Amino acid sequence: MAYSDIETASRDDLRELQDERLAETVQYAYDNVDFYREALDEAGVAPDDVRSVEDVSKLPFTTKEDFRDEYPDGLFAVDHGEVRRIHASSGTTGKPKIVSYTDGDLGVWREVMARSLHAAGVRPGQVVQNAYGYGLFTGGLGFHDGVEELGACVIPTGGGNTARQLDMLRDMESEVLACTPSYCLYLAEAAEERGVDPRELPLDTVVIGAEPFTDPMREEIEAALDVTAVDVYGLSEIIGPGVSIECEEAQEGLHVWEDHFLPEVVDPQTGEPVQEGEEGELVLTTLTKEALPVLRYRTGDMTALTYEECECGRTVARMDNVTGRTDDLIIVRGVNVYPSQIEEVMVDIADVAPHYRIDLYRRGNLDAMELTVEYHEDYEGGHDELERRIREELEETLEVKPDEIEVVGPGVIDRTEVGKVKRVYDHRDEE
Structure with missing residues (x-):
C-alpha cells in the first residue's frame, strides 16, 4: 500500500508531470538565480529550449564546487525574508555548502520523508528512535519532521550517547531506529558489553543511510539486531534524506520520488548518460524546490537506475544501493x-x-x-x-x-x- 498515489502512477502520467515541472524549474532558476542565468547563457541554452525530460542533457552540470564558490547564498532563489530554515553540509575546504528552505520546501520535505518511512514499513503510532545528528546536518530534523508527518512517535535522541540510546530502545520499546549503518553495529557491540542480547531489543526495523555500505554489511546488521535494515538516500544539496528509499516488500533498489527529483546516471569521466542498468554517477535535478532550485547536480555517488515496476507496485525509478563515491x-x-x-x-x-x-x-x-x-x-x-x-x-x-x-x-x-x-x-x- 502506497502512501501517495503518485508512487504507483503510470510512467506516462509521471513523465508528463516531470516535463511540466522541469520546464518551470529551469525558467524559475534562470529568472531568480544569477549563477544559473550566467551558466545557461554561457552554454547557449535558453529556458524555452528545455520543454521535456529528454532535454535535460542540454543543461550544464552543477557541482559541489559551485556551492562552495557561491557561498553563502549565491544559489538562493528567494530573499532571506522568505527562508524559513538553513542547513549546511560540511566540506573538505572548510567552506560548508549552505542550503535553504521556504515553507513550501519544508512541506515537500516532510511529505517525501513520511512517504519514505511508510515505504520502509513504518506506520502511524509506532515509536521511532532518531539517532541521526540534529543541527546543521539535515539527517536529524529531516527524519524528525517526517516521523511526525506520518503520525508516528519520534524520540529525538540524536547522535552519540550510546548508553542512553540503549536505555531508550529498551525502556520506550522503540520499534524503529534511524541511524548510520556503522552506528548500528556499534550499538549492537555496546549492548553485548552491557550484557544485553541486541537481538532481544524491541527493534523491528532500522532505517540506515548517510554513508555507503555493502549488502554483506547489511546482513551483518540484520543478524546482529534481528531486524530488517532498509536503505535510505538523500543529500543536503537536493533536500536532505528522503530522495529515495527501499520498500520493505522487495528491498530491491531505492525508489526515487521522481515527482520531486529527476534522476540521471552519467559516466563520471565524460559526463555522458549511460544505459539503463549501467553503473555511473548519479545526477539529480530538483523539480519543486523554491529556495534553492538545483539543476543537474553531480552527487558523486555511484549507482545505476532501473525503470521496471517493483513487485511492491511502485512505478517510480529505482536506484541501486550506493556503494561508493567518485571522491572516495x-x-x-x-x-x-x-x-x-x-x-x-x-x-x-x-x-x-x-x-x-x-x-x-x-x-x-x-x-x-x-x-x-x-x-x-x-x-x-x-x-x-x-x-x-x-x-x-x-x-x-x-x-x-x-x-x-x-x-x-x-x-x-x-x-x-x-x-x-x-x-x-x-x-x-x-x-
Missing part, C-alpha cells in the same frame, strides 16, 4: 580501488569483524597501502592464518594488494558514535 576513489600505484570493495571481502569472512581501516603512505616514489582489520570476538585461531586468508581473498578482488595487513583484536579500531564513519586515512601529503 583511492588511486594506489595507478590502480583504482574503492573502499567498498575491501569492505565486501571483510564482511564475507566470518572470522573478521565488520571494522577496518585503510592507511595510505608514500615510500620513496611508490604508494603503499596498509590494511588493519579486527578479528571476530568468537575467532580462536591465529593472526597469521587469518591474515593469509584475508590476503588471498583480497588478491581475487583487487588489482592491487595491500602492502601490509595487520589483524587486531575486537574494539581496537576506533568506532564512530556521531557522524559518518571514516575508513581511509591518506598520509601521502604529510610526508
